[in-house]
Amino acid sequence: MNEIRQRIKSLRLELLKRNLDAWYISGTDPHASEYLPERWQTRAFISGFTGSYGVVVITQEEAGLWTDSRYFLQAEEQLKGSGIKMYKLRVADAVSPEEWLSKKLQRNSKVGFDPQTLSVSGYKTMNNSLKKTGISMVETSDLFERIWEDRPAIPADEVFDYKHAHTGISRRGKKELLAAELKKHNADFQVITALDELAWLFNLRGSDIPFNPVFTGYGVAGKNDWILFVDNAKIPNQLKIHLEKEKIELRPYSAFPAWLKSVKGKTVFIDPTSASFSVFSTLQNENKIVEGISPVSMLKARKNKTELSGFREAMKKDGVALLEFLFWLKENVKNNTVTEFDAAKKLAWFRSLQPDFKGESFSPIMGYREHGAIVHLSVNKDNALPLRPEGILLFDTGGQYLQGTTDITRTVALGKVTAQQKTDYTLVLKGMIALSLARFPEGTKGCNLDILARKPLWEHGLNYGHGTGHGVGHFLNVHEGPVSIRQEFNEVPLQPGMVLSNEPGLYREGEYGIRTENMIVCVEKEKTSFGNFLGFETLTLCPIDTNLIDISLLSEKERNWLNAYHNKVRSELKPLVREELVRFLEELTENQ
Incomplete structure (x- = not known):
């Protein structure tokens, strides 16, 4: 952490030279990317925080990092000893960076920023807020060029x-x-x-x-x-x-x-x-x-027919790899020799055996026990927990295939589970099914549907802090705009051909995390005298762990959906898997 403190000190010297009271770091590149090449990983360089979302503000006396609930636990851990304080975004009573600056700085103060890495809307939001308290924003050069020795070059990989x-x-x-x-x-x-x-x-x-x-x-x-x-x-x-x-x-x-x-x-x-x-x-x-x-x-x-056909092909490949992984997990977890890190590597290996595989679509999340409660956990050899034949494992992973991009989360029982875990799991599943079954008039926005996934949890005083669904690119970025399903308003209505995730969750800090995620595509359902109605088709092909379901909490309609989904998974994957896995597949997809 001495290194981080030294970098902040060097940056403050650059601010003094320019008569600036603070510098705003958007944490992105000139293309507003979520995931970044090494050259533009400025947030990690200045703070030590490696999450994919967050902004940093450095003043002469203080420093803060703002991020959302996916990274609260990770940020608290990674910022220890850095002198940077974490602030929460997208929660009730959140204080934005510009509000914080307005309180910390005096009238006529100057906040510097690199105009290459701040979006137009980001600038307008900040400037409008700071102007009210007499604080001005000042364009600067990229100050990281002054303090980052041996800064990586712009990538030169072939197109x-x-x-x-x-x-x-x-x-x-x-x-x-x-x-x-x-x-x-x-x-x-x-x-x-x-x-x-x-x-x-x-x-x-x-x-x-x-x-x-x-x-x-x-x-x-x-x-x-x-x-x-x-x-x-x-x-x-x-x-x-x-x-x-x-x-x-x-x-x-x-x-x-x-x-x-x-x-x-x-x-x-x-x-x-x-x-x-x-x-x-x-x-x-x-x-x-x-x-x-x-x-x-x-x-x-709005994906075209060829792209949607590609997605369906990619889902079959992904489904085979996931089934191989689940079989391997069942056979090996009882040996007490497998860690979260090993499991993530093994799943990537099973995917790599599929034709046209081009790599993972994001850094794999493999969370056992209390690690499952860290929403965007990234484990390495040193901090990976050993898997035991008890409790639950959450894994959120994805693949890039020439035919399409995949993103799936499953939570599975590795052995004995508690009644509370089964109840929590079933409530999350009920929310996922509710969104899968949604029918809605043309023009409906994602924020109008978000309640469907949360309602079963809310009824029990439970909730999750992240969005319910994000767009997914076609052999492109796993997080794709402009559409989303989350509580915050998004003006873009859902339209046929849009591919999204459906991923409610529940996280008990220090205990476990649960998330069940399928990819869905918006489709036309029917035309009535009240207009055109849309719905979703589920694309993902992977069994849902029935060992974790409290069947008494499912309605007949929900059980019918689950059985129909498992019938589809079985019929699509059965011709593609090796003989040894056929019986395993049938067991995992038995009717409930």
């Missing part, structure tokens, strides 16, 4: 072509779809800064960020514009020829800021949640800016 057989629509076709959307806003082009949007629009993939098949770049697309800003060395010659034939102009990544300055007299569409304030401030004086939810993001979220 590869993602074939039409998987995408279902060509680059040209996507450009035309985008141009039609931009026409509605009278915009000449959109500046694309989010890496998953860039990868989707240009039908390209990369490996610059662990678990996310994206590459570092920027894009510009509209009826008459088609530019990809990416380092030349990242594009293989054959792909370069293809892109140039399609009249896609290739420019270096570093040329993007200068190009922005050259744009004049245009109507430019940007998404304020992903575009940096640097992009906005460069364009605003000489152009008209239209802000809104990225049309690329909306097009990407």
Whole structure:
């Protein structure tokens, strides 16, 4: 922790040189990424906290890190001795970083920030709040360049072509779809800064960020514009020829800021949640800016038939790997030689045996006993608990296949369990089933449905602190916007083709955690005189542990759903698994 304290001291010296009272660290990169290449892991560098979400504020006297309930326990542990205090977000009575700064700093104070790594909406929220107390925000250079010795370079991994057989629509076709959307806003082009949007629009993939098949770049697309800003060395010659034939102009990544300055007299569409304030401030004086939810993001979220077919294929592969893992777990946990870390590695290995496997879709969460209560736990060899033939194990993992991305959580009994564990597990399952069975009119938003997953828990005075569902990309990021199912308002309605997670949970700190997660796709259900009604189809194929269910708490409708789901899992996976696993599969999916 001395190292962290020294880094904070070095940063404070840089603030003194610039007459700044504080510096705001968004904890992301110029593309508003959730998961980051090493170069942009600034939050971890300055604080030691390795979670995927959080902001840091450094003043001359104090330092704070803000994160949400997924990371409360982890942050408390990792920040010990750093001099940085953790503050909770997304809870009742939460104090935001800007509110905290308003209380800590005097009128006429100056808060510095790097405009490359703060989104337009993030800047506006902060600035509007700080202005009320006479505090101003000041753009600075990237101060990490001054204090981070041997800072990693921008990744140089190769980009590869993602074939039409998987995408279902060509680059040209996507450009035309985008141009039609931009026409509605009278915009000449959109500046694309989010890496998953860039990868989707240009039908390209990369490996610059662990678990996310994206590459570092920027894009510009509209009826008459088609530019990809990416380092030349990242594009293989054959792909370069293809892109140039399609009249896609290739420019270096570093040329993007200068190009922005050259744009004049245009109507430019940007998404304020992903575009940096640097992009906005460069364009605003000489152009008209239209802000809104990225049309690329909306097009990407509504999966086409080819993409959905790919997801279903990926689920079969994932299902076989998961069944192999469950069988291995049953056989090996009784030997008292397996740890959480070993189990995570073994599941990744089973996935790797599947054709077209391209890696895990996020860092695996394998939580036994009290570790299960740490929502986004990441164990290593040193802190992994040994598994015993008792209690419950929560594992939240996923795979990247050329056909699609998977994300699944199962909680399983390793032996004897308590009555309370069975009740908790069943209440979580009831919430998951309720969302799976939901029917709702067109135009319904995720926040309108979130109550379905929580109601069984709320009725018993229980709750969970994270969202219920996030969008999932197609061989892309496992967390995908713009749609979600959570209590916070999200203006984007659920639409057919959107793929999401369905993952209620329950966590008893120091005891255990429970979560059951399937991936679902929004589908059309029926048309009545009251309008079009939508619902969900479950995509994930993996047994739900019936040893943990208190059947007396399930209604007939819920039991019917469970049996129908297990019948589907059995029929889909049975032809694909080796003979030794057929009987095991049948046992796990017996009717209740």
